[in-house]
Amino acid sequence: MIDTTWGCWANSTAATTTAGSSAIWRTWTSDVTTSGSYVMQTQPYRAPVLTPEQIAAAEQRHAELVKAQAEHQAKQKAVKEKAERLLCEHLTEEQEQAWKENRAIFVTAKSGRRFKIKEGRAGNIEEINTEGKAIRSFCVHVEPHNVPDADNVLAQKLALEHNEEALLRVANSHPITPYR
Amino acid sequence: MTTATSEKHEMAVMDETGDTKLIWDEDNDVEVEAARSMFNSLKKKGYAGYSVNKKGDKGELLAEFDPAAERIIMAPQMKGG
Secondary structure: OHHHHHHHHHOOOHHHOOOHHHHHHHHHHOOEOOOOOEOOOOOOOOOOOOOHHHHHHHHHHHHHHHHHHHHHHHHHHHHHHHHHHHHHHOOOHHHHHHHHHHOEEEEEOOOOOEEEEEOOOOOOEEEEOOOOOEEEEEEEEEOOOOOOHHHHHHHHHHHHHHOHHHHHHHOEEEEOOOOO | OOOOOOOEEEEEEEEOOEEEEEEEEOOOHHHHHHHHHHHHHHHHOOOEEEEEOOOOOOEEEEOOOOOOOOEEEEEOOEEEO
């Protein structure tokens, strides 16, 4: 039956079927009984036997990894908090309140255009119309990707307030449709 | 622009640690020159320098270093995403 299957699969026309195709099939499956049925070879799992020294070394490596991970997380948390402090120090009272409540601030550029900067890095700036609706999104961010997001938001705020034209010149922008 | 009393001024340079601060005394020429040198070096790398106050309601894009600025924030170059 297997030989027939292989013959049909490998050579759909009788003219190209060769005696060798059956041999290929047997080689491929490697475990075929004389009756043609496939035999699944399984072996029980055997846990490696470790010496007490090996166990101690593994436990020490694990402890070191856990410690390194905790230190990395603590460092990242400190970096995030530092950037958050720098941002909040340079927000107006209204902006700071909005940031703490909604993780977003509103900025009015010198041109009079109003923008919403949401927490994030890319595509987080929206232009707001007089009705308070987002009409366009802008994707522009600080070049080094390892700068914390709060720093990025502060850089975007300062640029919109004091360097709007240059910022929007390099930004990718897309209209926001009512369906988005 | 000058200040009546000798006050510490600060430059915050955004980086992967959040920011790194450089402090100078307007009356100390060495410190002022160190801050100016840092400002110019970062400007060459594409950073923008903003003179700001701590209330967030005043700011200005600096074309050149202002030793009398209360605080300067150096923001890395912006790139379209």
